[in-house]
Amino acid sequence: MKRVLGSTLISYEQIQRRIADLGREISRDYAGTSITFVAILKGSFIFVADLIRQISPEIPVEIDFMSVSSYGNETASSGTIVIEKDAEVVIDGRDVIIVEDIVDTGLTLTHVYRILTDRGARTLKTATLLEKPGNSRYERKLDYVGFQIPNQFVVGYGLDYAQHYRNLPDIRVLDEV
Ligand code: IMP
Ligand code: MG
Numbered sequence: 001m002k003r004v005l006g007s008t009l010i011s012y013e014q015i016q017r018r019i020a021d022l023g024r025e026i027s028r029d030y031a032g033t034s035i036t037f038v039a040i041l042k043g044s045f046i047f048v049a050d051l052i053r054q055i056s057p058e059i060p061v062e063i064d065f066m067s068v069s070s071y072g073n074e075t076a077s078s079g080t081i082v083i084e085k086d087a088e089v090v091i092d093g094r095d096v097i098i099v100e101d102i103v104d105t106g107l108t109l110t111h112v113y114r115i116l117t118d119r120g121a122r123t124l125k126t127a128t129l130l131e132k133p134g135n136s137r138y139e140r141k142l143d144y145v146g147f148q149i150p151n152q153f154v155v156g157y158g159l160d161y162a163q164h165y166r167n168l169p170d171i172r173v174l175d176e177v
Helices: 012-029 045-052 107-118
Strands: 003-010 035-040 061-071 080-085 095-103 123-131 144-148 171-176
Touching: 012 045, 012 123, 012 144, 035 045, 035 107, 045 061, 045 095, 061 107, 080 107, 095 107, 107 123
Parallel strands: 035 061, 035 095, 095 123, 123 144
Antiparallel strands: 003 171, 061 080
C-alpha cells in the first residue's frame, strides 16, 4: 500500500479566513489581559504563526513551544508521557492557550493540559486548527476549533506524513493506493 497526495480538503484562503475569525474571537475574549500561547510541535508551527498575527496588538502575547510523545499504555490516565522539548515561558499565574494542529484521540492535548495545570496556569484554553470528531477522548470542550474534518488522514499546512508535506499551503487528503 502506498500513500499519495489526494484532493484539497481546505484551501490556504479558507484557512486564512477562518484564522482571522478565530483571532477576532480570541482578541475579544482576552481583551484587557495577556495571552501565553504554548504550541505543540511540530505540526502547529504554521498555524500558530498565522494565529498570533491575528491577535489584537493591544493584547500582550507570549509564545513558546513544547514537544511531547506518549509511550506504552493507550489511555490518557496511565500512558507515559515524555517531554521531548519543554516550554520555558512562565506558566504560573498566566492565561495560557494550548495550540494544536489536529485533535484526533486527544491524548496529546490531555497530557499537555494536565502538565500546564500543574504548573499553575491561571486560565487554560485550547485552540486547534482541525478536529476529527468522534475519535477524541479529550474530556473538556475545545475552546477554539478551526475546522471539523472527516476521519481521513490529512497533510499540509504544518501537518505531516512521515515528516513530509508540512510545506504544502493547503490541507490535502492523503490517499491510499
Ligand atoms: P492525538 O493525540 O491522537 O490527538 O494526536 C494528535 C497528533 O497526531 C497531532 O498533533 C498530529 O501530529 C497527529 N495526527 C493525527 N491525525 C493526523 C492527520 O490526519 N494528519 C497528520 N497528523 C495527524
Ligand atoms: Mg505529527
